[in-house]
Amino acid sequence: MAALSDSLLAWTIFAYLAAMVCYLIEYAFGPRGAVARTAARELVTAVGEALPAQPVVIEEATAPPAGRTAALGRLGVALTVVGLALHAGVMVTRGLAAGRVPWGNMYEFVIAVSFVGAVAWLVLLAGRPTLRLIGLFVTLALILILGFAGVILHTDAAPLVPALDSYWLKIHVTAAATASGLLLIAFVPAALFLVRNGYEAGKRTFPYTIGEKLPAADLLERLTFRVHAFAFPIWTFAIICGAIWAESAWGRYWGWDPKEVWSFISWVAYAAYLHARATPSVKRTTATWFAVAAWGTMLVNLYVINFVAVGLHSYAGVK
Amino acid sequence: VQFVGTKQWITVSVRHDPGERIVLFGAGALLIGLMVSLTGRRRRVWARVSPTDGGRSLISLGGLARSGSFADEFDRLAGLVGAADEKAGRPMAVAGKGS
Numbered sequence: 001m002a003a004l005s006d007s008l009l010a011w012t013i014f015a016y017l018a019a020m021v022c023y024l025i026e027y028a029f030g031p032r033g034a035v036a037r038t039a040a041r042e043l044v045t046a047v048g049e050a051l052p053a054q055p056v057v058i059e060e061a062t063a064p065p066a067g068r069t070a071a072l073g074r075l076g077v078a079l080t081v082v083g084l085a086l087h088a089g090v091m092v093t094r095g096l097a098a099g100r101v102p103w104g105n106m107y108e109f110v111i112a113v114s115f116v117g118a119v120a121w122l123v124l125l126a127g128r129p130t131l132r133l134i135g136l137f138v139t140l141a142l143i144l145i146l147g148f149a150g151v152i153l154h155t156d157a158a159p160l161v162p163a164l165d166s167y168w169l170k171i172h173v174t175a176a177a178t179a180s181g182l183l184l185i186a187f188v189p190a191a192l193f194l195v196r197n198g199y200e201a202g203k204r205t206f207p208y209t210i211g212e213k214l215p216a217a218d219l220l221e222r223l224t225f226r227v228h229a230f231a232f233p234i235w236t237f238a239i240i241c242g243a244i245w246a247e248s249a250w251g252r253y254w255g256w257d258p259k260e261v262w263s264f265i266s267w268v269a270y271a272a273y274l275h276a277r278a279t280p281s282v283k284r285t286t287a288t289w290f291a292v293a294a295w296g297t298m299l300v301n302l303y304v305i306n307f308v309a310v311g312l313h314s315y316a317g318v319k
Numbered sequence: 320v321q322f323v324g325t326k327q328w329i330t331v332s333v334r335h336d337p338g339e340r341i342v343l344f345g346a347g348a349l350l351i352g353l354m355v356s357l358t359g360r361r362r363r364v365w366a367r368v369s370p371t372d373g374g375r376s377l378i379s380l381g382g383l384a385r386s387g388s389f390a391d392e393f394d395r396l397a398g399l400v401g402a403a404d405e406k407a408g409r410p411m412a413v414a415g416k417g418s
Contacts, residue, residue, distance in 0.1 A: 229357040236353060240346045251334050253342065274357070 001097035002157040006150075008090045009111070013146050015083030020139035022076030027136050027213060030069035073132050077125065080139060084118050087146075091115060097157040103173050104160045106306050107153040113302070114145045116181025121188075124223065130215050131223070137188050145184075168245035175238035180298065182231035183270065186224060187295040190288050193220035197285055221284050225277050228291060232270050239263050250312060259313035262301035269294030362389050364396065 090111060095102035103112040121138045125131055160169070192214055199211030214220065242263070243253040254260060273294050276287035305311070362384040371377050378400060382393040 233350060233354050233357065236350050240350065243346070244343070247339065251332055252336070253339060 001093050005090050005093035005097060005157070006154070008086055008093060009146065009150050012083050012086040012090055013143055013150065015079055015086055016139045016142050016146070019076045019079035019083060020136060020143060022072045022079060023132070023136035023139060026069045026073035026076065027133055030073070030133075030213070073135075076135055076139075077122075077132065080118070080122065080135065083139075083142075084115075084122065087111075087115050087118060094157055098159065100160060101170055101174075103177055104164060104169070105155055107149055107155050109173070109177060110145060110149040110153060110302070112177040113181040113184065114142055114149075116178050117145075117185035118142055120182050120185050120227070124227070128219070128223075130219070133213055133215065134188060134192055134220075137192065138185065141185075141188065166245065166249065168241065168248075172238060172241040172245050175234055175241055179231050179235035179238050180302065182227055183235065183266075183295065183298055186227040186231060187292065189220045189224040189227065190291045190295070193217055193224055193288055194285060194292070196220055221288065224288060224291060225274075228270065228274060228277075232274060235267060235270065239267060246312075255312070257313060258305050258309035258311040259301065260311075262297065262305050266294060266297045266301055269297050360384070360389075362392075364393070366400075 091102045091108075094108060094111075098104065102108045117138075121135070125135070192211070195207055196211040196214040197217040198208040199214070200217050211217075242260070246255065246260075247253040269290065273287060273290035276282040276290050277284070279287075305313075362382060365381040367379045367381075369377050369379070380393075380397050380400065382389065382396075
């Protein structure tokens with residue numbers, strides 16, 4: 001079972017890779033969406049007439065991008081679903097091999113987190129087909145995360161260390177993995193909003209040129225907020241459950257363990273983003289930079305702390 | 320290399336924290352408040368009643384949503400105010416603007 005799980009991981013990465021190639025072709029050769037065309041026409045007028053540009057009205061495109069390359073985009077979505085099924089297979093076989101829930105060490109945790117991210121992406125896509133163009137960046141992130149997990153973090157399936165053997169593993173770690181997956185995937189619309197916003201403001205240097213074919217900045221910004229607003233209470237719940245478990249297992253609910261400290265830092269950082277987003281006087285770009293910074297603290301918590309800091313959460317099992 | 324024996328030891332941690340319940344209650348309250356404030360749609364409506372000639376009154380309504388627009392809801396609200404007024408037999412002019 002453990003060997004099957006490992007080979008399924010390779011197939012999962014392969015499926016996401018194939019999906020990414022499809023998205024890439026659609027992205028590179030597909031027509032620009034109606035939204036992007038509107039903006040481009042306004043800009044040409046502005047240059048030609050030497051008059052101050054009219055405010056560019058960006059309408060939300062509700063239909064998915066059409067054209068010859070659209071079939072490849074749909075194939076990309078189908079391959080993402082195949083990858084997700086294989087991804088679930090990795091976790092099921094791993095859980096059967098170890099005889100427990102498959103998120104007991106860092107390798108398994110990262111696979112669970114990326115699974116949540118992939119599910120979240122497909123749910124968002126089902127509601128807004130126009131987001132298909134950012135599938136390229138989502139699958140790229142999934143491939144990088146899973147590849148790193150498979151090559152660097154991989155550990156053999158084994159029973160849990162005694163300290164983790166509690167029903168709180170199911171509650172606390174499931175909540176933490178769900179929130180982490182959502183918050184990590186929320187970075188994609190956040191970063192793409194900053195790119196697209198720069199593009200709509202007329203910037204044409206490197207990172208902003210990516211924005212040419214992206215969905216409207218306004219749509220990306222609202223999406224960023226919604227995913228964060230959904231994930232943040234789950235993250236809060238995960239920290240509270242962790243504190244309750246810590247009280248029963250270690251005798252104190254908060255002991256400034258490195259993982260606890262960085263969870264708190266991430267919590268404050270995401271709270272700062274949500275607060276900035278809710279404050280009308282703070283610009284949306286400024287607020288989104290808070291989200292990007294908060295995402296950085298999540299990465300530190302997930303990767304750096306497990307390798308560098310020694311604490312009670314050192315269950316990574318990475319040698 | 321010589322084996323020099325072992326020394327038995329034990330670490331005992333005794334702790335009494337009377338604040339635990341308060342923290343638990345606070346954390347629960349925080350979570351509930353957080354979800355309410357993140358999911359609730361906040362919008363404000365102002366009403367100003369000013370007298371006009373002939374003993375009638377003018378009701379002016381103003382609305383402001385924290386995010387997005389609630390023009391439809393506001394129009395319905397303004398209509399309700401006008402309808403309720405007519406029912407009471409004191410027709411008043413209702414003017415409103417939502418944002």
